[in-house]
Amino acid sequence: xxxxxxxxxxxxxxxxxxxxxxxxxxxxxxxxxxxxxxxxxxxxxxxxxxxxxxxxxxxxxxxxxxxxxxxxxxxxxxxxxxxxxxxxxxxxxxxxxxxxxxxxxxxxxxxxxxxxxxxxxxxxxxxxxxxxxxxxxxxxxxxxxxxxxxxxxxxxxxxxxxxxxxxxxxxxxxxxxxxxxxxxxxxxxxxxxxxxxxxxxxxxxxxxxxxxxxxxxxxxxxxxxxxxxxxxxxxxxxxxxxxxxxxxxxxxxxxxxxxxxxxxxxxxxxxxxxxxxxxx
Amino acid sequence: xxxxxxxxxxxxxxxxxxxxxxxxxxxxxxxxxxxxxxxxxxxxxxxxxxxxxxxxxxxxxxxxxxxxxxxxxxxxxxxxxxxxxxxxxxxxxxxxxxxxxxxxxxxxxxxxxxxxxxxxxxxxxxxxxxxxxxxxxxxxxxxxxxxxxxxxxxxxxxxxxxxxxxxxxxxxxxxxxxxxxxxxxxxxxxxxxxxxxxxxxxxxxxxxxxxxxxxxxxxxxxxxxxxxxxxxxxxxxxxxxxxxxxxxxxxxxxxxxxxxxxxxxxxxxxxxxxxxxxxx
Numbered sequence: 001x002x003x004x005x006x007x008x009x010x011x012x013x014x015x016x017x018x019x020x021x022x023x024x025x026x027x028x029x030x031x032x033x034x035x036x037x038x039x040x041x042x043x044x045x046x047x048x049x050x051x052x053x054x055x056x057x058x059x060x061x062x063x064x065x066x067x068x069x070x071x072x073x074x075x076x077x078x079x080x081x082x083x084x085x086x087x088x089x090x091x092x093x094x095x096x097x098x099x100x101x102x103x104x105x106x107x108x109x110x111x112x113x114x115x116x117x118x119x120x121x122x123x124x125x126x127x128x129x130x131x132x133x134x135x136x137x138x139x140x141x142x143x144x145x146x147x148x149x150x151x152x153x154x155x156x157x158x159x160x161x162x163x164x165x166x167x168x169x170x171x172x173x174x175x176x177x178x179x180x181x182x183x184x185x186x187x188x189x190x191x192x193x194x195x196x197x198x199x200x201x202x203x204x205x206x207x208x209x210x211x212x213x214x215x216x217x218x219x220x221x222x223x224x225x226x227x228x229x230x231x232x233x234x235x236x237x238x239x240x241x242x243x244x245x246x247x248x249x250x251x252x253x254x255x256x257x258x259x260x261x262x263x264x265x266x267x268x269x270x271x272x273x274x275x276x277x278x279x280x
Numbered sequence: 281x282x283x284x285x286x287x288x289x290x291x292x293x294x295x296x297x298x299x300x301x302x303x304x305x306x307x308x309x310x311x312x313x314x315x316x317x318x319x320x321x322x323x324x325x326x327x328x329x330x331x332x333x334x335x336x337x338x339x340x341x342x343x344x345x346x347x348x349x350x351x352x353x354x355x356x357x358x359x360x361x362x363x364x365x366x367x368x369x370x371x372x373x374x375x376x377x378x379x380x381x382x383x384x385x386x387x388x389x390x391x392x393x394x395x396x397x398x399x400x401x402x403x404x405x406x407x408x409x410x411x412x413x414x415x416x417x418x419x420x421x422x423x424x425x426x427x428x429x430x431x432x433x434x435x436x437x438x439x440x441x442x443x444x445x446x447x448x449x450x451x452x453x454x455x456x457x458x459x460x461x462x463x464x465x466x467x468x469x470x471x472x473x474x475x476x477x478x479x480x481x482x483x484x485x486x487x488x489x490x491x492x493x494x495x496x497x498x499x500x501x502x503x504x505x506x507x508x509x510x511x512x513x514x515x516x517x518x519x520x521x522x523x524x525x526x527x528x529x530x531x532x533x534x535x536x537x538x539x540x541x542x543x544x545x546x547x548x549x550x551x552x553x554x555x556x557x558x559x560x
Contacts, residue, residue, distance in 0.1 A: 197483065272403060
């Protein structure tokens with residue numbers, strides 16, 4: 001029985017999520033900030049660097065025009081410049097406002113020293129994003145990179161349990177989530193609710209998830225600063241310093257075998273799950 | 281667009297999950313213990329009582345024969361006797377070892393004063409259960425009862441994000457999870473991992489989930505005692521006393537509308553989720 005397209009070998013990976021502090025509308029300044037974050041990560045031997053959603057533009061854009069004003073096309077020299085900073089075997093994922101045929105998308109790019117591997121356009125749009133961006137037409141990608149198969153989703157995509165599960169089924173070894181989480185109330189002692197979702201998704205599919213949130217305040221609104229690296233057992237790992245989480249994650253195919261008789265993927269009963277890919 | 285079969289009206293429901301302490305192999309004694317738990321709940325005005333998985337038999341049965349020895353058929357007078365204890369508008373869900381044509385199932389029954397509403401046979405079997413029970417052929421049911429539409433799943437079923445999601449899509453208003461969770465290590469300050477899954481599932485579909493675990497020790501093995509009621513916002517509610525959690529839950533269709541522009545069900549993009557109902 002084909003249970004997953006994952007062909008994972010056991011290995012460790014040094015990952016970093018850096019919240020940065022992008023400035024709303026300051027494309028040129030944000031490009032410099034991101035370049036500096038990449039250079040720091042290179043110096044520190046990071047193999048996978050994840051940066052926030054809309055890191056080039058800031059989040060609280062108030063119109064499609066405002067988004068297009070600070071947008072990049074996927075063939076922008078900004079991306080090739082960043083790629084030129086990278087050593088072989090390092091991958092960067094960063095969110096940006098994309099312009100494609102005068103339509104704005106909330107996108108993320110996957111880069112290595114080889115250049116642009118993939119651009120993903122956010123499918124599930126949050127709140128006012130629906131008035132600014134078009135929803136991506138393509139599902140979340142599993143991207144073959146020098147460090148492995150990376151599943152890419154953005155922010156609210158993570159709230160749909162179908163998304164991380166489908167990425168794991170389609171062969172992702174690690175999920176990356178550029179995000180901008182506005183702070184919401186939660187009971188004392190609890191993780192941010194989005195992290196609870198990520199922890200559950202990680203454990204359900206025995207897959208590592210790297211969430212990179214925002215730091216600071218933008219347009220008077222506070223971010224959750226919920227940046228976290230979550231291991232394939234569903235628990236948060238790594239420490240946070242100065243808005244940056246560093247962690248060494250273990251990519252291990254054996255982690256999906258959770259008892260002598262149980263495997264998180266081959267125990268699925270897909271003939272029972274038809275409701276999920278229909279209108280309900 | 282049809283986004284969910286839920287036809288929910290706003291209301292409150294008094295729920296209880298009672299861990300009991302079933303004794304392995306003591307069918308007659310367990311039937312008495314369960315009857316007493318039902319009578320207590322009736323006195324206390326509980327509208328939905330959830331009891332553990334395999335509450336009639338105990339969990340660590342060592343063979344199919346041992347399971348059949350303490351099994352019940354779905355037309356057993358045990359169930360009609362329990363149903364006769366119930367006032368109109370009260371529902372009980374309890375796990376039992378079922379015998380059907382000399383095959384053993386890990387099942388749960390849904391009872392009201394009207395009698396047996398449904399029997400569900402666990403689909404996703406955990407560890408040694410695979411050597412003892414047959415897997416159910418039918419998916420988890422959405423059961424129309426006097427207090428609303430109840431989705432039923434058992435223990436390890438909950439670990440598959442497809443299951444609670446599909447139940448919500450198919451019209452469940454509240455999910456009940458009779459379970460037996462063996463204690464596993466977890467980081468300090470964290471909920472049991474199964475509760476993290478339940479919290480994420482509740483929030484993702486804006487649905488209440490009632491998990492009833494076991495108390496005490498059986499065959500030298502410790503239970504998690506993770507019994508919890510989780511509101512449709514994904515947070516644990518209610519207090520635990522003497523292995524019993526009581527909570528008043530709010531069933532509210534509006535809870536699925538999580539921003540002016542976002543609804544947890546109508547925001548789904550089911551055309552993207554095909555991998556979930558195939559072999560991956």
